[in-house]
Amino acid sequence: MRAGKVQQNVFLLQRKIELGKRMSEVWLEQAIWDLRAAEHSVKIGFNEWSCFQAEQSAEKALKAIIVSTGKKAPPIHKLSALIGIVKKEKREISQQYIDISTLQAFTFIARYPFLLPGEYQAPHNYITEKEAKQCIKEAWKVIELTKNLLKN
Numbered sequence: 001m002r003a004g005k006v007q008q009n010v011f012l013l014q015r016k017i018e019l020g021k022r023m024s025e026v027w028l029e030q031a032i033w034d035l036r037a038a039e040h041s042v043k044i045g046f047n048e049w050s051c052f053q054a055e056q057s058a059e060k061a062l063k064a065i066i067v068s069t070g071k072k073a074p075p076i077h078k079l080s081a082l083i084g085i086v087k088k089e090k091r092e093i094s095q096q097y098i099d100i101s102t103l104q105a106f107t108f109i110a111r112y113p114f115l116l117p118g119e120y121q122a123p124h125n126y127i128t129e130k131e132a133k134q135c136i137k138e139a140w141k142v143i144e145l146t147k148n149l150l151k152n
Helices: 001-043 045-068 078-088 101-109 129-151
Strands: none
Touching: 001 045, 001 129, 045 078, 045 101, 045 129, 078 101, 101 129
């Protein structure tokens, strides 16, 4: 009787992991799509929108890693918090530095006016192409990290 319960639990765990793998592929696909949109946005001068799209891309990529372990995607949007969760789930990167400094800085600044002291302009007036391209660069690094972790 006990062996049957163990087998059932193992089966359920395997199904949960398989579902997580499929879900992680969808999260990653959308993350890449969002990042391509960010690249398009910067080409046509929507630098603030590009920063936000790049941040969204990194967020979705990190959630892809989390769901690949069989867990639910947390309702968290702060990249550093998501990285903390990823590092607990994927010990092989627990000591790795993941540079998201520009992405995290522009998470809200790119979306809302009046967040920077002394700035009385809409974000599209002061976020530069250089800053947007840095956001994209950081997001691509998160995507590559995600691809590598999902291979294993």
